[in-house]
Amino acid sequence: MKILAVCGMGIGTSVILTTNISKAVHDLGLDAEIEVADIWTADGAAADADVVMTSGELAAELGDMGVPVTVIDDFLDPEEVRARLAAVTGH
C-alpha cells in the first residue's frame, strides 16, 4: 500500500509526520511505502495512494481526494499516528 503524507510546504511538518508514520508502519507490520507531497502536488500524488495523512486545516483545504484522508492532531505523538493508521487500514 501507499501512504501519502501531505503538508503545506513539503519541508517541515511532512518530514516530522513521516518519521512517525514509518514507525507506525513498522509497529503494525504493514507493507507500505510512504510518499510526501505538499498541498500543490497532493492531488496528483494521491491518485495511486491508499491513504492520505495530514493536519485538520490542510484536510479541509484538500477536500475530497477519492481516498481516505486521516487527520492527525499531534504530529509528534507516535501513538496517535499508529492508532489512526491502524483504524484506517483495519489492522
Place this chain on the structure above:
Amino acid sequence: MTEPPLSRLLPVDAILTTVHVSDWRSAIRTSGELLVATGVSTDDYVHQMLKAVDEYGPYIVITPGLALAHARPSPAVLRTGLSWAGLAAPVTFGHPQNDPVHLVIGLAAVDHDAHSSALSRLARMLADRGRQEKLRSAATPEQVHTLITEYEESERT
C-alpha cells in the same frame, strides 16, 4: 553527503529562551529574525513564513504548545538552519487542539531532503514529553543547546 548535526543546524546564537511577544505574528517574526541574524535566511523568508500561515492556517502548530514556523525552499534561504524561540508567555495561533504555543521553532531549508534526518531527530527528541518539558523550561540558550547536544550524542551511541 553527510548531513550537519542538529546541534550545528541550531547553534546557541539561534536560541532565545524567554522572549516577550504580543501575538503569533510577532512570535513567528522572532523565530525568523533569529534565522536572519545567524545568516540562514534573508528578511524575505520571514515574510514567507508569515504568509504560509495566512494562506494555510495554523497547521504549523504540530503538537500541543509548539509551532514549526517555516516556508518553502526559496532564494531567500541562504543555508539550511533552525531557530528556537521560547516564549515568556504563551500566545494563541488559532489551532483547534494545540494552542497555546510556548515554543516556536523556525526552519529554513535549501531543498526538500538535506535536513530531514536532523528534523527527524528533533521530532524524536520532542516526542518525549518529559524531555520536551525540560527543554522548554531551560533558562538559557546554552542550556537548551547542551540538552540538544546530549540527546544527539545519546542517539548516536
